[in-house]
Amino acid sequence: MISSTPLKCLVAAGAWALLATTSALAQGTVKIGSVLSVTGPASFLGEPEDKTLKMYVEKINAAGGIGGKKIELVIYDDGGDANKARTFATRLIEDDKVVAMVGGSTTGTTMAMVPVFEEAQVPFISLAGAIEVIDPVRKYIFKTPHTDKMACEKIFENLKQRNFTKIAMISGTDGFGASMRAQCVKVAPTYNVQIVTEETYGPRDSDMTSQLTKIKNTAGIQAVINPGFGQGPAIVTRNYAQLGMTATPFYQSHGVASKSFIDLAGAAAEGVRLPAAALLVGDKLPDSDPQKKVVVDYKKTYEDTAKQPVSTFGGHAYDGLFILVEAMKRANSTDPKKTRDEIEKTKGFVGTGGIVTMSPTDHLGLDLTAFKMLEVKNGDWTLVTPGS
Amino acid sequence: MSEFVQFLMSGLTVGAVYALVALGFTLVYNASDVVNFAQGEFVMLGGMVTVFASAAGAPLPLAALIAIGAAIVVGLMLYWFAIAPARGASAVTLIIITIGASILLRGAAQIVFDKQFHKLPSFSGDAPVNLLGAAVQPQSFWVLGGTAVIVLALYLFLERTLMGKAVLATAANRLAAQLVGINTATVMALAFGGSAAIGAIAGILITPITLTSYDVGTLLALKGFAAAMLGGMGNPLGAVAGGLLLGLLESFGAGYLSSTYKDAFAFLVILGVLFAAPQGLFGRRAVNRV
Numbered sequence: 172m173i174s175s176t177p178l179k180c181l182v183a184a185g186a187w188a189l190l191a192t193t194s195a196l197a198q199g200t201v202k203i204g205s206v207l208s209v210t211g212p213a214s215f216l217g218e219p220e221d222k223t224l225k226m227y228v229e230k231i232n233a234a235g236g237i238g239g240k241k242i243e244l245v246i247y248d249d250g251g252d253a254n255k256a257r258t259f260a261t262r263l264i265e266d267d268k269v270v271a272m273v274g275g276s277t278t279g280t281t282m283a284m285v286p287v288f289e290e291a292q293v294p295f296i297s298l299a300g301a302i303e304v305i306d307p308v309r310k311y312i313f314k315t316p317h318t319d320k321m322a323c324e325k326i327f328e329n330l331k332q333r334n335f336t337k338i339a340m341i342s343g344t345d346g347f348g349a350s351m352r353a354q355c356v357k358v359a360p361t362y363n364v365q366i367v368t369e370e371t372y373g374p375r376d377s378d379m380t381s382q383l384t385k386i387k388n389t390a391g392i393q394a395v396i397n398p399g400f401g402q403g404p405a406i407v408t409r410n411y412a413q414l415g416m417t418a419t420p421f422y423q424s425h426g427v428a429s430k431s432f433i434d435l436a437g438a439a440a441e442g443v444r445l446p447a448a449a450l451l452v453g454d455k456l457p458d459s460d461p462q463k464k465v466v467v468d469y470k471k472t473y474e475d476t477a478k479q480p481v482s483t484f485g486g487h488a489y490d491g492l493f494i495l496v497e498a499m500k501r502a503n504s505t506d507p508k509k510t511r512d513e514i515e516k517t518k519g520f521v522g523t524g525g526i527v528t529m530s531p532t533d534h535l536g537l538d539l540t541a542f543k544m545l546e547v548k549n550g551d552w553t554l555v556t557p558g559s
Numbered sequence: 560m561s562e563f564v565q566f567l568m569s570g571l572t573v574g575a576v577y578a579l580v581a582l583g584f585t586l587v588y589n590a591s592d593v594v595n596f597a598q599g600e601f602v603m604l605g606g607m608v609t610v611f612a613s614a615a616g617a618p619l620p621l622a623a624l625i626a627i628g629a630a631i632v633v634g635l636m637l638y639w640f641a642i643a644p645a646r647g648a649s650a651v652t653l654i655i656i657t658i659g660a661s662i663l664l665r666g667a668a669q670i671v672f673d674k675q676f677h678k679l680p681s682f683s684g685d686a687p688v689n690l691l692g693a694a695v696q697p698q699s700f701w702v703l704g705g706t707a708v709i710v711l712a713l714y715l716f717l718e719r720t721l722m723g724k725a726v727l728a729t730a731a732n733r734l735a736a737q738l739v740g741i742n743t744a745t746v747m748a749l750a751f752g753g754s755a756a757i758g759a760i761a762g763i764l765i766t767p768i769t770l771t772s773y774d775v776g777t778l779l780a781l782k783g784f785a786a787a788m789l790g791g792m793g794n795p796l797g798a799v800a801g802g803l804l805l806g807l808l809e810s811f812g813a814g815y816l817s818s819t820y821k822d823a824f825a826f827l828v829i830l831g832v833l834f835a836a837p838q839g840l841f842g843r844r845a846v847n848r849v
Contacts, residue, residue: 212774214674344819370818375778377576377769380569380694381814384562402676402770413687414565414694435678435770438685 200243201236201505203228203495204269206259206284207298208276211251215401216276219485220298221246222477224273227492230472237499245269249280256280260287270505273491275299276484278346285312294511296491298484300426301350305534311511313534315490315524316483317448317541319351319398320358322425325446325542326396327355327362332559335393335420337367339386341407343399345374347426351398367392374403380410387416395419400426405435412439420444425542429482433550444555446542450486450523452552465521486523494520494527561692566814567807568690572699572768574806575706576602579761580783581790581798582713583754588793589730590743590750593653597637597661598783599776600668601755604630605762606771607668610677619679627759633664634755638748661776668773681767698767705764709757710799717795726750730793789829791842800840805829 205224208217228244236242245267247259256275263269264287271294275281278301285304288295294311297304302318330338342352348371359366368389370382386395395416397407404427411421421443423432428447433440449456453466469489470481477485497520498513499505517536520527525541544555580598587595608629612622641656682701687694717723728736729746737743762771769775782805790801808828812821832840 210669214669218674370813372813372818373822375775377765378569378573378810381566381810382818384565385814385818388562402772405676405770406768413685413696415687431675435676437678 199240201240201499202243202245202267202269203492204263204267204272205244205246205274206249206256206263206272206280207246207274208251208280209246209248211249213251213277213280215482216298216484217248217251219473219477219479219482220274220276220488221248223473223485223488224492226472226476227489231496237496237505238503240505242496246274249276251277251280253279253283257283257287260284264288264291264293269293270507271495271499271510272296273298273488273495275304278303278350281314285309288312291507292511293507294495294514296495296514298487298491300347302354308532308534311507313491313494313514313529315494315522315527315535316487317425317524317537318354318535319347319424320354321537321539321542322351322398322446323355323358324362325539325544326422326424326444327358327364328539329422329444329544329555330364330394331362332557333394333420336363337365337391338394338396339368339370339389339392340366340396340398341370341372341379341382341386342397343374343401343403344371345400345403347400348374348398348403351424351426355396355398372399372403372407374399374401376403377406378410379403379407380414383407383410383414383416387414392419394422396422396424398424398426400424402435405432408432408436408443409439417442425483428545430480433547433552440547440550442547444544444546447545447552448483448486448524448541449543450481450483452543452545452554455552455554461521461526462523466523469523483523490520490522490524490527493522562814564691564693565695566810568693568695568699570807570810571803572696572702572806573809574786574803575702576761576765576769576779576802577782577786577805578799578802579706579709579757580779581786581802582709582795583758583761584783584787585793585795585798586713586726586750586754586757588787590726590747591642591653592650593642593657594650594784594792595637595751595754596654596657596780596784597664597776598754598758599778599780600661600664601630601634601758601776602762602765602779603668603771603773603776604633604664604755605759606679606766606775607672607677607762607773608759609763609766610679610771611672613679619682623763626763627756630755630759630762631752634751634753634758635748637755638751642747642751643744661780665774665776672773674773676770676772677766678770679763679766696768698764702764702768705760706799709760710795713753713757713795722749785826785829787839789832789839791839794839794841797839797841804840 209221228242232241249256273296275297278299281297281299297314300316304314342348372379423445449462450466456463473481502509502513517529525537527536529536545552546555583598605626608626609622612625681698683697725741729743786801786805787798790797808825809821812824
C-alpha cells in the first residue's frame with residue numbers, strides 16, 4: 172500500500188498520537204463493521220460482497236494494515252431481513268464499537284440501519300442501489316453503487332442518440348424494479364421520452380408473454396425497457412424473442428449486469444442493451460481508460476480467490492472498503508468523525524464502479540460516465556460506440 | 560384472435576405446472592390427510608438435480624431419471640423420518656412438520672447446490688411454433704403433454720390396479736382400509752414417493768421455460784395449494800382443473816385487465832368460488848351424519 176518510509180512514519184506517528192489520546196483505539200486494531208445479506212433472497216449481493224471484504228482486508232493487513240494497525244472485520248449476516256440488520260447494526264455500535272461500517276446489501280436493510288449510524292455518528296458506506304440512501308444527504312451515510320436514476324438517464328441518453336421518443340416499459344414489482352420504474356418515469360420528460368404503455372410482472376412469475384403481447388400490439392413503440400432484477404428479466408428476454416419482437420430495440424437495466432443473465436437468456440439475449448459498470452467489460456476497455464487497471468486487477472483477484480465469476484456487487488464492496496481505508500489514511504486517524512470528513516473529501520478515487528468525487532452535497536460521487544452502454548453480441552458483452 | 564391464443568397457451572402452460580403441484584398435494588392428502596407443504600421443494604429438486612447431474616456430464620434423460628429418483632428418496636425419507644414417527648398427531652401438527660421439512664430442504668439445497676439461477680436446454684429447440692398466429696415455445700407442448708400423460712397414468716393406476724384401489728380405500732376410510740387388510744403405511748409411503756416423483760417431473764419439464772433455483776418451490780407450493788383448493792382438495796380431477804383455471808386466470812388477467820393486479824384478480828376469483836362452493840369446484844361434500 173504505502174511504500175515510502177517517511178509517510179509510513181507519519182502515519183505511525185499519527186496513530187501513536189491518537190493511541191495516547193483516545194482510549195477506545197488502544198486495542199491496536201481498526202474495527203470495521205459490516206452487515207451483509209450473505210444468505211437469503213439477496214444472497215447474490217451479499218455473498219460476493221462478503222468474499223470481497225474478507226479477501227481485501229486480508230491483503231491490506233498483510234501489507235501492514237492502516238498506519239500499522241490491522242483491520243479487524245466484524246461481519247454479520249442479516250439474511251436479507253431489515254429487522255435483523257437493524258439489530259446487528261446496534262450490536263456493531265454498542266458491543267463491537269466499530270469505527271466505520273461498509274455494508275448494507277439491499278436498500279431495505281440499509282434504510283433500517285441508517286438511523287443507528289446517524290445517531291452514533293459513525294460513517295456508513297452502503298452497498299445498496301436506490302437513490303433514497305443518499306438523497307437527501309445524511310451526514311454519515313455514503314454509498315458506492317450507481318443509482319437506478321442514473322441507469323434510466325443512461326438508457327434515455329442512448330435513446331435520444333438513436334432518435335427514439337416513444338417507448339414501452341415492462342417492470343418487475345420487486346423493490347428494485349418498482350424503484351427504477353419510478354425513477355425512469357420521473358426523468359423521462361427531461362429526455363423528451365414518452366412512455367406510451369406500461370406493464371408489470373411479479374418477481375417470481377414464469378411467463379410474461381401476456382404482458383409482452385400487449386406491448387407488441389401497441390402501435391408506435393420504438394424501444395422497450397425492462398427495469399428488473401433476478402431471473403425475471405431473463406424470462407422477459409426469452410419471451411421477447413419467442414414473440415418475435417427483437418426488431419424493436421430492447422433495454423435491460425444494470426440489475427442484470429452479470430454473465431449469468433446471458434447464460435439464462437441464451438440466444439434471446441442477442442442485441443439486448445444495458446447500462447453497466449466498467450467491471451463487466453474490463454478487458455475490452457481501451458488501455459487509456461483510467462479504470463482499466465483497477466477493474467482488471469479486481470476481477471483477477473476475485474476470480475482466483477473465490478473461484479466464481481466476478482459480479483459488480485462485489486465491486487461495490489471493494490470500492491466502499493478502499494474509499495474508507497484511504498480516508499482513514501488521509502485523516503491519519505481512525506476517529507469516526509475525522510474519517511467521515513475525509514470520506515466526504517474523496518476526490519478522483521478510481522474504483523470498479525467509476526471515478527468517485529464526493530462533496531458535502533453528493534455522497535455518491537459518480538456521474539453518467541460511470542456507466543458504459545453495453546450490447547450483447549455473440550453471447551458476450553460489447554461496448555456500444557457512443558452515438559449509436 | 561392471435562392475442563387470445565397467445566394468452567390461452569401461456570395460461571395453459573403455467574396452469575399445467577400448477578396442476579401437477581396440486582396433483583401432488585392431492586395424492587398425499589388423500590392417503591394421509593396431510594397437506595404437504597414440501598411439495599414445491601420436490602419441483603425444485605427435479606429441476607436442480609437435473610441441472611447439476613447434466614452439468615456433471617450425464618445425458619439429459621439420465622439426469623432427469625436421477626432427479627426423479629432423488630426426489631422419490633427425499634419423499635420417502637420425509638415420510639419415514641418425519642411423518643410416520645408422528646403418526647396419530649393431529650393434521651395441523653403434521654402440516655407444520657411438512658413446513659419445517661420444506662425449510663430444511665430449501666436450506667440444504669442452498670448448500671448442496673448454490674444460490675444461482677439455472678436453466679436447462681429446451682427438449683426440442685427454442686424456435687417458437689406458430690399456432691393460429693400465436694408464438695408458442697415448443698417446451699410448452701412438453702409441459703402440456705407431460706401433464707396429460709401423468710394425469711392419465713395416475714387415473715389408470717388408481718382405477719385399474721389393486722394397489723391404486725388400496726390408495727382410494729385408504730383415502731375413503733383409513734380404519735376400514737386397515738380392517739380389510741390394506742397396509743396403510745405402504746400406501747402412505749407410496750403416496751409420498753409418488754407425489755415426489757410427480758413434483759420432480761414437473762420441475763424437469765418447466766425448468767427450460769421458468770428457470771430454477773433453490774427457492775422456486777415456495778411460490779409454486781402456494782399456487783399449487785390454491786389450485787387444489789379451487790378444484791376441491793382431494794380430488795385429482797379437481798386439482799388439474801383448478802391448476803389450469805388458475806393459470807388461465809393469471810394469463811387473461813394480465814392480458815385483458817392489468818398485469819399489476821393479475822394475482823389479485825386470480826385470488827379474488829378463487830375467493831368467490833370458495834364462497835359459493837366451500838368444497839371447491841369438484842370437492843367432496845362433507846356430510847354430517849346425525
